[in-house]
Amino acid sequence: MAEMDRSHDLIIGAGIAAMQAALDLGNAGYEVFLVERLPSIGGRMAQLSETFPTLDCAQCILTPRTVDVGHHDHIHLITYAEVESISGEAGHFHARIHRHAAYVDWDKCTGCGMCQEKCPTKVPAEFDRGLGLRKAVYTLSPQAVPNKPVIDQEHCLYLQRGKCGLCAKVCPVEAIDYQQQDSYIEVEAGAVILATGYNLYRLEDLPEYGGGKVPDVIDALAFERLLSASGPNAGEVLRPSDGKQPKEIVFVQCAGSRAPERHMPYCSKICCMYSAKQSILYRHRVHDGQSYIFYIDIRSPGKRYDEFVQRAMEEEGVIYLRGKVSRVFRHNGKVTVMGADTLSGKQVRIDADLVVLAPALVPRPETRRLAEMLNVPIDEIGWLTAANGDLQPVETGQPGVFVAGTGVGPMDIPETVAHASAAAAKVMELFRQG
Numbered sequence: 475m476a477e478m479d480r481s482h483d484l485i486i487g488a489g490i491a492a493m494q495a496a497l498d499l500g501n502a503g504y505e506v507f508l509v510e511r512l513p514s515i516g517g518r519m520a521q522l523s524e525t526f527p528t529l530d531c532a533q534c535i536l537t538p539r540t541v542d543v544g545h546h547d548h549i550h551l552i553t554y555a556e557v558e559s560i561s562g563e564a565g566h567f568h569a570r571i572h573r574h575a576a577y578v579d580w581d582k583c584t585g586c587g588m589c590q591e592k593c594p595t596k597v598p599a600e601f602d603r604g605l606g607l608r609k610a611v612y613t614l615s616p617q618a619v620p621n622k623p624v625i626d627q628e629h630c631l632y633l634q635r636g637k638c639g640l641c642a643k644v645c646p647v648e649a650i651d652y653q654q655q656d657s658y659i660e661v662e663a664g665a666v667i668l669a670t671g672y673n674l675y676r677l678e679d680l681p682e683y684g685g686g687k688v689p690d691v692i693d694a695l696a697f698e699r700l701l702s703a704s705g706p707n708a709g710e711v712l713r714p715s716d717g718k719q720p721k722e723i724v725f726v727q728c729a730g731s732r733a734p735e736r737h738m739p740y741c742s743k744i745c746c747m748y749s750a751k752q753s754i755l756y757r758h759r760v761h762d763g764q765s766y767i768f769y770i771d772i773r774s775p776g777k778r779y780d781e782f783v784q785r786a787m788e789e790e791g792v793i794y795l796r797g798k799v800s801r802v803f804r805h806n807g808k809v810t811v812m813g814a815d816t817l818s819g820k821q822v823r824i825d826a827d828l829v830v831l832a833p834a835l836v837p838r839p840e841t842r843r844l845a846e847m848l849n850v851p852i853d854e855i856g857w858l859t860a861a862n863g864d865l866q867p868v869e870t871g872q873p874g875v876f877v878a879g880t881g882v883g884p885m886d887i888p889e890t891v892a893h894a895s896a897a898a899a900k901v902m903e904l905f906r907q908g
């Protein structure tokens with residue numbers, strides 16, 4: 475199989491989709507370049523607390539995968555980097571990758587964490603959706619792979635004003651390098667997999683739910699961080715405005731989904747399931763807490779999914795209200811939610827301590843540029859589009875370019891992983907044909 479040695483695959487993104495495809499290809503003996511925009515791999519799954527319907531700890535099932543990817547002989551991780559340009563055709567793609575300066579020499583760094591401990595600057599942590607703080611020198615999470623920090627140039631006192639330098643003073647291996655520059659890596663690959671994932675629709679774009687201006691109205695990923703043992707309160711659910719334990723939470727599904735007049739026309743597919751999950755987990759953390767879920771209808775097709783939603787309703791005391799929320803506003807230190815219960819035909823008003831929105835899943839804007847460079851079709855929303863969604867779900871119509879995971883549209887983790895394995899299989903087929 476001489477062609478195997480020449481066959482490299484370039485995977486863009488390093489969430490669970492990309493990691494699955496990389497492991498499938500790497501385990502089959504092919505070389506993989508895995509390019510991730512963030513300093514470490516794992517994507518959105520790394521932000522989750524537990525997963526439906528088994529309530530497995532997300533980190534516990536993800537970490538062995540991230541470690542396998544990080545140590546794999548055939549997988550070459552290029553993190554904190556983006557594809558600047560890419561051209562070519564099946565068998566002969568050429569990509570130029572722009573790697574951001576981390577201001578830390580990762581070859582020397584042992585990941586001891588001393589720099590993070592001593593850094594005096596704290597800023598809101600993006601990984602915790604702004605609910606927690608991180609230092610100016612940081613890793614995304616304690617389980618980060620690679621476990622190497624980066625210095626956030628914008629907030630580092632030394633890089634901004636030439637003051638401080640504490641991280642360099644305490645680093646036992648002299649890995650801090652304030653002079654480090656961005657670098658560029660040229661990569662040749664036979665095939666490309668786009669696995670760039672999804673974003674959540676922004677609260678600012680949902681004025682009917684306070685437009686991001688009402689305290690204690692947060693999105694579902696932020697709530698995942700509140701539930702997470704590695705989150706800002708070590709898994710204790712506390713509301714952001716005053717750190718008190720919320721006794722009543724309203725979950726609002728379809729925030730921006732299934733709303734063709736104002737927002738996204740489609741169903742985001744996973745929100746019914748994760749809202750049920752979050753309301754169950756909330757009840758496990760706050761035993762005397764009450765949660766309500768506003769829904770249009772429940773969509774739970776998947777193995778043991780419907781039983782899971784039934785469990786939320788019947789065993790965990792979650793009150794499901796069929797109807798739409800019309801207004802959300804601050805009143806007397808609470809978040810008042812006005813809505814309709816279409817089953818009873820009554821208007822509902824709940825004075826909640828916390829409101830958790832399940833915003834539409836939307837494409838990441840930067841995926842469009844990659845799609846244009848590779849001549850891959852995207853739909854009117856910006857999702858990557860398979861050539862034939864029915865029979866060729868991972869092929870793009872461009873030979874040698876494949877898609878994997880939620881860059882194509884909303885999917886849960888099992889569907890993402892299956893999609894990614896399908897993409898890896900197609901790459902192997904291509905490479906075996908030489």
Ligand SMILES: Cc1cc2nc3c(=O)[nH]c(=O)nc-3n(C[C@H](O)[C@H](O)[C@H](O)COP(=O)(O)OP(=O)(O)OC[C@H]3O[C@@H](n4cnc5c(N)ncnc54)[C@H](O)[C@@H]3O)c2cc1C
Pocket residue numbers: 486487488489490491492509510511512515516517518519522524525526555556557669670671672673674694695698744748751838840841844878879880881885886887888890
């Ligand atoms: C609140 C919430 C709870 C959820 N709970 C569950 C659950 O319990 N069970 C379940 O099955 N599913 C759950 N999901 C769904 C789950 O998050 C997704 O199925 C899964 O994370 C998708 O993985 P992915 O690899 O496709 O995308 P992502 O996780 O988004 O990964 C994409 C990666 O690509 C990187 N990237 C993007 N653009 C570029 C670029 N241009 N260059 C380089 N890198 C790039 C990103 O930084 C990211 O690391 C939940 C989702 C939400 C929002």
